Amino acid sequence: MKVEELKKLKEDTLKKMAIAKGALKVTVGTATCGLAAGAKPVLTELEAGIKKNGLKNVSLVQVGCNGRCTFEPLVEVIAEDGTKIIYSNVNSDIAKEIVESHLVKKEVVKKHVMTE
Numbered sequence: 658m659k660v661e662e663l664k665k666l667k668e669d670t671l672k673k674m675a676i677a678k679g680a681l682k683v684t685v686g687t688a689t690c691g692l693a694a695g696a697k698p699v700l701t702e703l704e705a706g707i708k709k710n711g712l713k714n715v716s717l718v719q720v721g722c723n724g725r726c727t728f729e730p731l732v733e734v735i736a737e738d739g740t741k742i743i744y745s746n747v748n749s750d751i752a753k754e755i756v757e758s759h760l761v762k763k764e765v766v767k768k769h770v771m772t773e
Contacts (some may be wrong), residue, residue, distance in 0.1 A: 680714040681760060682735040683707075688722035694729035695748060702749045703732070706756030715760055728771055734759055745771035 658666075685691070685700045700719065707715050725731060728745035732755060735741050742765055744755060751769050758764045 680716065680737060682716050682718060683760070684718045684720045684733040684735070686721070686723060686729055686731045687719040690722055690726035691729045691731065694726075694746075696730040698749045699730045699732065699747050699752045702752035703756060706753060707760065710756065710761050712756075712760055725771075731771070743771040744769045 683703060685696055685703065687696050687700065700717070703717055706712075707717060720733075723731065725745075730747045732744040732747045732752065733741055734744075734755070742759070744751065744766065747755070747769065751766070754766050754769070758766045
């Protein structure tokens with residue numbers, strides 16, 4: 658890649674990472690460990706739920722490994738103020754619950770929040 662292309666890629670990535678006012682950023686660990694634990698169906702369920710509910714204020718992002726492979730699949734919900742809630746051992750049913758409760762109703766699904 659040329660330097661100009663790399664600069665453009667960096668700029669585009671930074672824009673995608675920015676959280677809009679009042680928005681939520683949802684990340685799903687899709688490194689090898691996450692995928693082996695079932696992250697793909699989780700990602701698919703989150704994507705479908707966000708679309709079904711018309712959640713324009715939610716960005717869904719795939720991320721790599723964060724070093725907590727035992728707890729994969731991990732889903733992190735990051736609020737505009739940077740507050741993070743991490744859900745562990747997420748499956749499709751839990752992903753659906755995260756959409757319906759946390760993303761739509763703004764209610765944390767406490768029974769699935771990661772505790773170390």
